[in-house]
Amino acid sequence: MTTRTNNLPKWTLALAVVAAAGCMPRGENAGEGRATVVHNQSVDRAVINQPVGPVPGPGDIAPLANPLGNDPTARMEGYHLFNQFNCAGCHGGRGGGGMGPSLRDTGWLYGSTADRIFNSIAQGRGRGMPSWGARIPEKQIWELTAYIQSMRTDDEPEAPR
Amino acid sequence: MKVTRISISLALAGALAGGCSKDASSVPPKLQTERVGAVTDLGGQPPSTHLVSPLPNGDWRLPAGDYANTRFSPLKQLSPDNVSNLRVITTVATGSPHGHEGQPLVVNDTMYIVTPYPNNLIAIDLTKGTGAVKFVYQPHPDPRAQGIACCDVVNRGASYADGKIIYNLLDATTVAVDANTGQEVWRTKVGDIDIGETTTAAVLVVKDKALIGNSGGELGVRGWIVALDVKTGKEVWRGYNTGPDKDVLIGPEFHAFYPKDQAPNQGVTTWPSEQWRLGGSTVWGWISYDPELDLVYYGTGNPGVWNPDLRPGDNKWSCSIIARRPDDGHVVWATQLVAHDKHDYDEIMENILVDMDWKGQPKRKLLLHPGRTGFFYVLDRATGEILAADKYVESTNWASGYDLKTGEAHEDPKKQTHTNRVVEDICPSSTGAKDFTPSAFSPLTGLVYVPAHNTCMNYEGMAANYIAGTPYLGADVKMYPGPGGYQGELIAWDPVRGKKVWGLRDAALPVYSGVLATAGNLVFYGTMEGSFRAVDARNGTILYEFHTGSGIVGNPITYMGPDGKQYVAIYSGVGGWMGAVAQPEISADDPYAGLGVVGAMKDIKKYTGPGDTLYVFGL
Numbered sequence: 001m002t003t004r005t006n007n008l009p010k011w012t013l014a015l016a017v018v019a020a021a022g023c024m025p026r027g028e029n030a031g032e033g034r035a036t037v038v039h040n041q042s043v044d045r046a047v048i049n050q051p052v053g054p055v056p057g058p059g060d061i062a063p064l065a066n067p068l069g070n071d072p073t074a075r076m077e078g079y080h081l082f083n084q085f086n087c088a089g090c091h092g093g094r095g096g097g098g099m100g101p102s103l104r105d106t107g108w109l110y111g112s113t114a115d116r117i118f119n120s121i122a123q124g125r126g127r128g129m130p131s132w133g134a135r136i137p138e139k140q141i142w143e144l145t146a147y148i149q150s151m152r153t154d155d156e157p158e159a160p161r
Numbered sequence: 162m163k164v165t166r167i168s169i170s171l172a173l174a175g176a177l178a179g180g181c182s183k184d185a186s187s188v189p190p191k192l193q194t195e196r197v198g199a200v201t202d203l204g205g206q207p208p209s210t211h212l213v214s215p216l217p218n219g220d221w222r223l224p225a226g227d228y229a230n231t232r233f234s235p236l237k238q239l240s241p242d243n244v245s246n247l248r249v250i251t252t253v254a255t256g257s258p259h260g261h262e263g264q265p266l267v268v269n270d271t272m273y274i275v276t277p278y279p280n281n282l283i284a285i286d287l288t289k290g291t292g293a294v295k296f297v298y299q300p301h302p303d304p305r306a307q308g309i310a311c312c313d314v315v316n317r318g319a320s321y322a323d324g325k326i327i328y329n330l331l332d333a334t335t336v337a338v339d340a341n342t343g344q345e346v347w348r349t350k351v352g353d354i355d356i357g358e359t360t361t362a363a364v365l366v367v368k369d370k371a372l373i374g375n376s377g378g379e380l381g382v383r384g385w386i387v388a389l390d391v392k393t394g395k396e397v398w399r400g401y402n403t404g405p406d407k408d409v410l411i412g413p414e415f416h417a418f419y420p421k422d423q424a425p426n427q428g429v430t431t432w433p434s435e436q437w438r439l440g441g442s443t444v445w446g447w448i449s450y451d452p453e454l455d456l457v458y459y460g461t462g463n464p465g466v467w468n469p470d471l472r473p474g475d476n477k478w479s480c481s482i483i484a485r486r487p488d489d490g491h492v493v494w495a496t497q498l499v500a501h502d503k504h505d506y507d508e509i510m511e512n513i514l515v516d517m518d519w520k521g522q523p524k525r526k527l528l529l530h531p532g533r534t535g536f537f538y539v540l541d542r543a544t545g546e547i548l549a550a551d552k553y554v555e556s557t558n559w560a561s562g563y564d565l566k567t568g569e570a571h572e573d574p575k576k577q578t579h580t581n582r583v584v585e586d587i588c589p590s591s592t593g594a595k596d597f598t599p600s601a602f603s604p605l606t607g608l609v610y611v612p613a614h615n616t617c618m619n620y621e622g623m624a625a626n627y628i629a630g631t632p633y634l635g636a637d638v639k640m641y642p643g644p645g646g647y648q649g650e651l652i653a654w655d656p657v658r659g660k661k662v663w664g665l666r667d668a669a670l671p672v673y674s675g676v677l678a679t680a681g682n683l684v685f686y687g688t689m690e691g692s693f694r695a696v697d698a699r700n701g702t703i704l705y706e707f708h709t710g711s712g713i714v715g716n717p718i719t720y721m722g723p724d725g726k727q728y729v730a731i732y733s734g735v736g737g738w739m740g741a742v743a744q745p746e747i748s749a750d751d752p753y754a755g756l757g758v759v760g761a762m763k764d765i766k767k768y769t770g771p772g773d774t775l776y777v778f779g780l
Contacts, residue, residue, distance in 0.1 A: 084624070085628065085631075086626060086631035086632045089379065089632020090308065091754075092747070092748070092751050092754025092759070093637055093639075094751040094754065095751060095754070096750060096752075097747035097754050098747065098755040099308060099312075099632070102747055102748040102751075104750060104754075126305070127304050128309050130630060130631065160753060
């Protein structure tokens with residue numbers, strides 16, 4: 001179920017600390033559908049009362065953009081955090097994968113938008129990706145998100161050679 | 162029991178003089194395989210040899226076939242004269258397109274396949290000849306284990322004992338399954354995935370105990386080997402490879418050969434404070450057993466954390482060979498092959514136990530260990546003395562050799578790794594001059610057949626944070642193919658003379674499969690691009706080749722079918738540390754991906770992709 005209300009506390013506080021361990025999952029959507037991003041726009045009842053479907057999901061609400069915007073400092077900081085929080089050990093030195101799946105390819109099991117990447121980091125995923133929401137400050141998760149989204153673009157810091 | 166004990170003292174000079182009639186043009190050019198070495202240089206006659214373990218004469222009940230890890234079969238229906246007539250008899254899909262690193266078992270007309278995660282056990286009725294399934298046991302391990310395992314979701318195989326198939330699940334659990342019914346007999350949790358432990362090693366059953374080691378050296382776990390009661394699955398003893406002597410099970414019987422290994426509590430004193438708790442030294446490869454000396458042998462993995470500057474000291478007992486009593490686990494001797502590892506040179510490789518004449522001494526009790534370091538070690542397995550340590554892959558440059566008096570390597574200080582310094586051109590790379598894929602020994606030729614790599618690396622130490630259940634490395638590694646225009650080689654190594662007799666070089670990819678040797682003077686192995694090969698054990702001539710559906714990282718076995726005919730079986734399913742680069746979850750454009758292995762393996766996607774098939778070959 002996708003949470004679509006703004007009555008919840010801010011998502012970083014709401015995250016349960018799951019004693020998961022390991023890396024980003026490789027496959028199925030275990031954990032999908034528990035998105036906890038709270039959209040800042042107000043949600044009117046007409047939207048809430050719309051039937052879900054034919055494809056379940058967030059529907060017509062625009063994804064939340066990275067609040068840090070297109071900031072090279074955020075990307076560089078994210079690159080360093082990617083090593084410091086051991087993301088690199090699982091997902092590859094520059095995100096190409098290993099124990100966990102590549103973040104450089106076009107396959108995104110849980111979505112490639114900034115809010116989806118944020119949630120995958122914050123919540124963890126079922127095949128071994130730990131939940132980092134209670135361990136990494138919100139700003140740093142957005143910095144990691146900025147770095148991950150820059151991979152394979154001209155903006156990527158320390159791009160692999 | 163289709164098992165026989167043989168003691169081979171052969172004078173096969175006549176048999177060895179032949180061979181070498183085929184030329185290299187029989188090899189399809191696309192494989193770019195080159196035979197090197199003096200092909201008939203076997204020194205006249207094979208050494209006098211004594212094998213300490215019963216050989217798998219018909220069945221294949223242990224991971225290596227025997228306790229001594231020779232992977233030698235006395236079957237000889239298949240020979241250089243008829244092996245070119247091999248054909249595929251049957252195939253079985255396992256349903257898990259990941260690295261198939263182990264080997265099936267054959268017990269009384271049934272074949273048992275353990276798949277990579279989800280670690281199903283598939284029993285095949287060999288009397289039907291069609292791959293008919295008797296049962297499938299599905300253990301449903303914890304799916305989170307997939308993201309904890311460092312190097313693909315692999316399994317290296319089962320043992321058969323007491324009517325049970327005993328093997329590890331990826332999630333640090335061991336199971337015993339009734340070999341006839343497929344019912345689970347017991348299930349024991351041996352480790353904890355939440356701190357990074359997984360179990361990928363092959364189980365070896367010795368007497369009434371199943372021996373199991375842990376994996377997780379890349380996640381700061383503490384290595385151990387545990388003995389479970391075969392009947393009940395209850396833990397009998399557990400020996401750690403780091404920490405105080407009482408945890409390591411070092412007691413009055415312990416006597417290391419070298420003074421450097423003799424002081425008490427080195428599992429603590431050779432580490433910075435408390436670092437031994439995160440000190441790796443795991444047991445994810447192969448275990449051997451000598452029934453005559455009643456000793457179990459295994460090698461230990463890399464110390465945790467990777468970056469050596471973060472753990473000053475020798476870091477015992479990482480990168481060591483350890484001999485224990487199977488009954489209580491007590492250590493009899495230990496020899497550390499590399500102190501204070503700087504390159505992730507796990508020494509979990511197979512230890513082949515064989516008695517051979519050694520420099521004038523008849524039937525010396527040897528332990529043959531082709532190291533990840535690029536050195537082929539010969540130890541006295543009664544004492545732990547290193548009798549020889551010779552380079553078997555030429556590019557090896559981290560050390561020039563060994564001082565056999567002290568047991569210490571002559572390391573090149575320029576190749577030692579440090580924090581914030583990029584050290585270039587270290588050979589071999591962390592994946593080693595060979596990895597876990599096991600060699601075979603033939604008493605007919607006296608040669609060890611080593612599946613070798615020629616891969617080098619650049620290595621930069623970095624800061625590291627320990628976060629339970631995540632990688633604990635502190636290293637930025639980029640690997641690449643070594644010099645000489647080849648990256649893989651099947652090496653026929655003479656352990657007594659310390660030199661290569663012949664080699665079969667593959668240009669593009671490492672040799673990442675195990676090897677089987679038979680009394681028919683054949684050697685079987687597979688290539689990482691998927692070719693299954695039969696080779697003349699005497700001279701390296703490729704006599705048969707079949708291209709399977711995926712790269713081969715498993716180990717061939719041979720058995721006698723219910724029809725009295727000899728068969729050879731092997732998995733085709735690329736994966737494992739180096740092989741996982743063929744899988745879609747890893748991108749080829751990041752040479753630092755997969756713990757640095759992608760730089761050396763980025764071309765593999767051109768050659769092969771995921772597979773999940775058992776192939777059985779016969780005449």
